[in-house]
Amino acid sequence: MSTALNRSRTPRGEGPTEPAELAERIVREARSRAGLLLLLDYEATLGPPPPEGRGTELPLLVRGALVALTTAPDVRVVMISSEEAGRLDARLRMPGLLYAGARANVVSMMEQWMREGCGQPVVVFIGAGGAFATRGKPGFAVHVGRPRGEPAACHWVPDQASAVELLARLAFSWSMSAPAQ
Numbered sequence: 542m543s544t545a546l547n548r549s550r551t552p553r554g555e556g557p558t559e560p561a562e563l564a565e566r567i568v569r570e571a572r573s574r575a576g577l578l579l580l581l582d583y584e585a586t587l588g589p590p591p592p593e594g595r596g597t598e599l600p601l602l603v604r605g606a607l608v609a610l611t612t613a614p615d616v617r618v619v620m621i622s623s624e625e626a627g628r629l630d631a632r633l634r635m636p637g638l639l640y641a642g643a644r645a646n647v648v649s650m651m652e653q654w655m656r657e658g659c660g661q662p663v664v665v666f667i668g669a670g671g672a673f674a675t676r677g678k679p680g681f682a683v684h685v686g687r688p689r690g691e692p693a694a695c696h697w698v699p700d701q702a703s704a705v706e707l708l709a710r711l712a713f714s715w716s717m718s719a720p721a722q
Contacts, residue, residue, distance in 0.1 A: 582668020
């Protein structure tokens with residue numbers, strides 16, 4: 542792990558992380574490496590699933606950020622949910638988004654990325670599953686809500702609105718830092 546990445550961590554005793562600053566740090570690190578593997582905990586970042594019979598429409602800001610990220614080169618976005626991946630895919634209908642159930646294996650996702658000749662990306666986990674985040678050893682773990690026992694190096698944002706802001710700022714920062722074609 543690079544020293545730039547280590548310096549970008551927010552110690553647990555400090556307040557919440559500013560989404561704009563964190564997005565810039567993540568993008569800088571990901572651009573210097575092989576890209577970005579973004580793991581989103583659906584329930585923590587976008588809310589619990591709706592009651593049966595109601596449709597789910599992602600807010601426009603979220604949908605736009607996900608489209609921008611999933612269509613960007615060197616970026617993969619995985620939506621992790623406590624429900625079965627196929628059901629979430631059918632409800633959200635987001636092309637380019639990868640869906641994974643609660644037992645997703647981040648290490649195998651990274652190995653697949655590297656087998657495809659893409660190098661080792663910066664892994665970012667945004668969610669509430671501290672145990673999941675540490676199992677996959679992401680470069681950045683961002684807890685949604687006040688941390689309760691997460692690793693000392695974990696960033697945190699106070700609520701879902703801040704998680705959505707971080708997602709939008711990641712999409713914006715990634716598009717603004719794109720290499721000239």
